[in-house]
Amino acid sequence: QVQLQESGPGLVKPSQTLSLTCTVSGGSISSGSYYWSWIRQPAGKGLEWIGRIYTSGSTNYNPSLKSRVTISVDTSKNQFSLKLSSVTAADTAVYYCARDPRWLPGWFDPWGQGTLVTVSS
Amino acid sequence: SYELTQPPSVSVSPGQTARITCSGDALPKKYPYWYQQKSGQAPVLVIYEDSKRPSGIPERFSGSSSGTMATLTISGAQVEDEADYYCYSTDSSGNHWVFGGGTKLTVL
Numbered sequence: 266q267v268q269l270q271e272s273g274p275g276l277v278k279p280s281q282t283l284s285l286t287c288t289v290s291g292g293s294i295s296s297g298s299y300y301w302s303w304i305r306q307p308a309g310k311g312l313e314w315i316g317r318i319y320t321s322g323s324t325n326y327n328p329s330l331k332s333r334v335t336i337s338v339d340t341s342k343n344q345f346s347l348k349l350s351s352v353t354a355a356d357t358a359v360y361y362c363a364r365d366p367r368w369l370p371g372w373f374d375p376w377g378q379g380t381l382v383t384v385s386s
Numbered sequence: 387s388y389e390l391t392q393p394p395s396v397s398v399s400p401g402q403t404a405r406i407t408c409s410g411d412a413l414p415k416k417y418p419y420w421y422q423q424k425s426g427q428a429p430v431l432v433i434y435e436d437s438k439r440p441s442g443i444p445e446r447f448s449g450s451s452s453g454t455m456a457t458l459t460i461s462g463a464q465v466e467d468e469a470d471y472y473c474y475s476t477d478s479s480g481n482h483w484v485f486g487g488g489t490k491l492t493v494l
Contacts, residue, residue, distance in 0.1 A: 304485075311488040312421075312429065312472055325481040328387045361428060369434065371419040371474055371483070376428035 267292040269362050269377035277356075277384050283349040287362030287377055294343045295320055298367035301345045303336060305358040306379075313358075318345055319367070352384045388412065388477035390486035397492040404460040406489045408473030411454055418456040419474040420449060421485075422467075429472065433458060463493045 273285035287301070294301065302317040316326035318336045326334050330349070338345040349356060359381050363373035390410040398404045408418055417436055421429035431440050433449035436456065446461045456475075460467055473486040 311470075312423075312474075312485040314474075314483045314485060317483075325483075327484075328482060370480075371417065371476070372431055372434050372440075373421075373429070374431065379428060 267375055269375055271362050271377045271380040275381060277352055278386050279353055279384055280351055283352050283382055285347045285360055286344050289343045295340045300365050302363050303347045304361045304363060307358040354384050357384045388482060388484050390473050390484055392486040392489045395490045398463050400465055400493055401462050404463045404491055406458045406471050408456045408486050409454050410475060412478045413454050413456055416476050420458045421472045422469045424469045465493050468493045
């Protein structure tokens, strides 16, 4: 059974780059036809899709974040990563990683447990 | 950018039918998905491709679509169904996905 686990700094200074990693266990990130996605949720607010990377390495990003987001995959470590540059307090949120299949995009399963990232000096 | 619009809140008494709507211009051509999120937990899929239920989701959850509006219906809502519900879908390109703003369902 595939499991996902987010990791990274819980505190990032304004204007710096937020970097998170999602480690995949119980299966290979390069096997099958899956999208590997990042989703975030500010406290008390709704979910926001950040973007995704396909097994082939192709990416899609939320247009509102596209200029600041990079999602990449490291198959040797069975991980995929999120970088969000020039962060502000508005980027403070719980960040989730998740997987959805190419044949049923939109069905996120599994999800990571989520990791809180606070942007503050 | 593409948007999905949901009502902020819906309230019903136990045993009543709750309906949560989601409107979006691409919904006639793109399937909506519905997620349930309880406090402090990751979301759980309750409806996919308009009206299909994943294994383990109670039959009281159903979905439908008509034109630019999708509806999640909870027939005979239970107290344990209190949660935030999000619709999720993509724009016409299929490459940019978006969540609706979420609807807080209160059952009391």
